[in-house]
Amino acid sequence: MSEHNETESAPRAWRLVLESIERDLLDGRLGPGDRIASERDLAADLGVGRSSVREALRVLEVMGLIRTATGSGPQSGAIVIATPTGGLSTLLRLQVAAHGFPLEDVVRTRLVLEDAVVTALAGAQNRDLSAAHQTLDAMDAADLSPSEFLALDAQLHLALAESSGNTVIAAMMTGLRTSIESYVQEGAVAIADWDAMSALLRSEHRALVAAIDAGEVDAARSLVHAHITGYYTATGLTRRADARNPPSTD
Structure with missing residues (x-):
């Protein structure tokens, strides 16, 4: 040739x-x-x-x-090589970097993925939430900037996904992390009282992990949905109509 x-x-x-x-x-x-x-x-x-x-x-x-x-x-x-999360995570990160995804699609995808995560964790006979608890404790530090706090926020949600044992969901959450974190960071600018918002987010995180620890599947699903849609609505990043029309929980 x-x-x-x-x-x-x-x-x-x-x-x-x-x-x-x-x-x-x-x-x-x-x-x-x-x-x-x-x-x-x-x-x-x-x-x-x-x-x-x-x-x-x-x-x-x-x-x-x-x-x-x-x-x-x-x-x-x-x-x-056996890296079940590598290829998919990389592909999603490259797609985010090259084109980005519509914010509404990212929010809807998070709702689907994280609903599955908390359902699996809360319904499991044995669960290891040590990484999630460590991240929760790190988020209690008083001197965190909004950027540092929200980076830990993203890490908490990823830790839950990884703890669920579903490698496909963990790979997707890893691949979307950059996109999720960038939108979340952008929304923080619109928050007039960051101290109040961070206190609310800490409370929501603690309640969510507590529901998972207690094996309360329905409560965990409701809490994670309210947590995700609540932040995006409060920051004005997504239309309120999206928050009023969540995926079916049937």
């Missing part, structure tokens, strides 16, 4: 490589710990240039699905 032709076909060629690796993963021919075929073999098998193979592998590495290492030992080459 000439360098000119490879350059013209590169956008399609590296996608062919991705699709081939995807098929191998879906069909079980590749799994965590397995080494992907060499650049030379992939290029020959798929009829593409080695630069296209390298581009595809760079994409997979950035997404956290493989790691690459030079050399000739057992850990050299491109190896599939």
